[in-house]
Amino acid sequence: MKKFLSFLTALALGVCIFMSPISIFADSKTTGATNLPDQIRLTWTQDPTTTQTITWRTDTTVNSGQIQYGKDPSLKGAKTINATVQKFSSDLGDMNIHSATLTDLEPGTKYYYRVGYGNNFSSIYSFTTEAKDTNSFKFLIFGDSQSGIATDPQYGPWKTTIQNAFNANKDAKFFINVGDLVEIGQMYAHWNNWFDAAKGVIDTIPEMPVEGNHETYQSSNYNSGKPKDFVNLFPVPQNGPDGLKGQVYSFDYGNAHIVMLDSQEDEEEGVSGDILESQKAWLDKDLSSTNKTWKIVFFHKTPYYNKATRSNEQLKAAFQPIIDKYHIDVVFNGHDHGYSRTYPIKNDQYVKSPADGTVYIVTGRSGNKYYPDLSKKVWDAFFYDPQDQPNYIVATINGNTLTIKAVKQDGTPIDTYSITKNPDGTETDSPVTVVPTKYNATMLTIYGNMLQQPFMPSNPKQINGKWYVPARAFMQYLGSNVDWNANGTINITYGKTQANIAIGSTTAQLNSKTLSIPDAVVSDSGLTWISADDLKALFGFNYKYNSNTNMLMFVK
Structure with missing residues (x-):
C-alpha cells in the first residue's frame, strides 16, 4: 500500500516523462x-x-x-x-x-x-x-536510467546518454549506475532494452551497479520483493553481508575503495528484514579494513534530497555515523533525478572543509524520467534540475586529487568540483567551500526548504522556552490548512489527519480521539502559533535547532 500511495503521489505531482513511441518490446511475450x-x-x-x-x-x-x-x-x-x-x-x-x-x-x-x-x-x-599500482584513472557515473513508464520500456534516452558519455571518455575504466537501472526490475522487457542501449560500452568496460528501489519491483503494479533479476544479471564481489550478497559489496580500484550499499529498507523489509541494521556492522568492518587514499560510497536513496517532501531520515541515521567515523570523501546517490552537491557535512551539519566532512552528490538522471518538484535545499552548495536532457558524471582520480564533473547528455558542462589531499593532512577544494553565514533571525525550514517572507508572516520564536511556528504558514506549505471555528477552536488538517484544538488547551481531538499534547496553541499578534513538539505529537514531524545557522528544521 505504501508503494501504491507513493505512486499516486508522484502522479499528483505531475511526474514528467519524455513521451516516446512504444518500444518494440512493449508487447513481447518472448x-x-x-x-x-x-x-x-x-x-x-x-x-x-x-x-x-x-x-x-x-x-x-x-x-x-x-x-x-x-x-x-x-x-x-x-x-x-x-x-x-x-x-x-x-x-x-x-x-x-x-x-x-x-x-x-x-x-x-x-x-x-x-x-x-x-x-x-x-x-x-x-x-x-587495471594497471598495477595505478593512482590515476577515470570512471563514469549514471543516475537513474529507468524508462519512467512500467508498460513502455523506453530506453532511448539512456542509450544516448551512455553512448555519448563513453564516446567522450574512451579512457574510462568502468562505470556505475546508482540504482533504478530499469523501471520494473522483474519485467524483462525493460532489461532487454537496457542492455541493448548499453551495447558497445558494457562489453568493453565493466559495469559495477547499485541496486535501486525499482529493481525490487515485481510487476507493473509496483509491488516489491527481492531484486531477483538484478542479482542474477550482474555478477559482483560476494563480500557483502549474509542475505544481501550481490546487493551490497565493495571493491578496490587504484588508490580508491568503493562501497555499494542497499538503501531499499521500505521495499525489502517484508522479505529481508531490517537490511539497514544488517549492513551497519558490515560497513564498519569493511571501512576499517581499507587504507586507500580515497573512500567513496554509493547507495540509491538520498539522505540529502531534492524532492519537495521526500526524506530518508532512517537511512541517514543508519549510515551517516559510520560515514563520519571513517571520513568518507564522497557519497553518491540517485533516486531524485536532479543533480546536487552539498557542502561538506559531518554529524548532519555542514562544515567548512572536505577535510572535516563528506560531500554528498545526487547524480541526476541518465534516462527518461524527471520530476517537477525539485529544488535547491539549504545544505546544497550547487543544484541543477536536468529538465531539458539527461546527464552523467565523469569522476577522475589523479593521485591525491579527485575531480567530479557533471555533464549534460550533449556534453554541456553542469558542474565541476575537486578535492585535493595535501601532504600536511589538510584538504582543499575547488570551488572553495563557503558555508552560509549564521542568520540573524531564526529561519524555518521544512524538508530542507527555507520559508521566507511574504510566505512566512513571522519567524519561529520561543515561548516559555519552547519553539513555536505560525500554524497556517507551516500547514499551507505542506498543502494543508488551518481553519477557525465559531466556538473558538481551530482545525489543523494534514493529509487524512485532522486535529481540533482550543486556543490555550493542551488537549486535542485527533481524528475524533482525545489526545494530550505537550504545549498549548497560542494566539499572539494576530497569528496562531503551534509548538514544534505539538507538530511532532500530532503529525509526526521531527525537528532540530541548528545553532550554527540559526535554523529550526522540520522533517518527517
Missing part, C-alpha cells in the same frame, strides 16, 4: 534470447588487476558456453575457458545465463575475447585490466 550470445557484459567479482568476469545469455537450447581470449586482436593462439551455465526464469520465459571469470591476467594489459559455443560465437570484443 525473452528475445536465441542460440547466439547476446547481452554480453563485463563486471568484476575479483581483483581488477588480474581478473575479468564476463557474462552473457542464450536461449535454453545452449547448455554450454566458452570464452576465448588473448592479446592478439584476431585471437590467434587464444586460450579457452568454460563458463558456468544457469537457467534464469523471467516473466517472459526462461533463458540461460553464462558466466566465467578469467584469472591470472597481466595488469594494465588489453585483451581480446569472444563468447559462445560450437559454431555460435559472438564478435570479438576487448577489455583492459
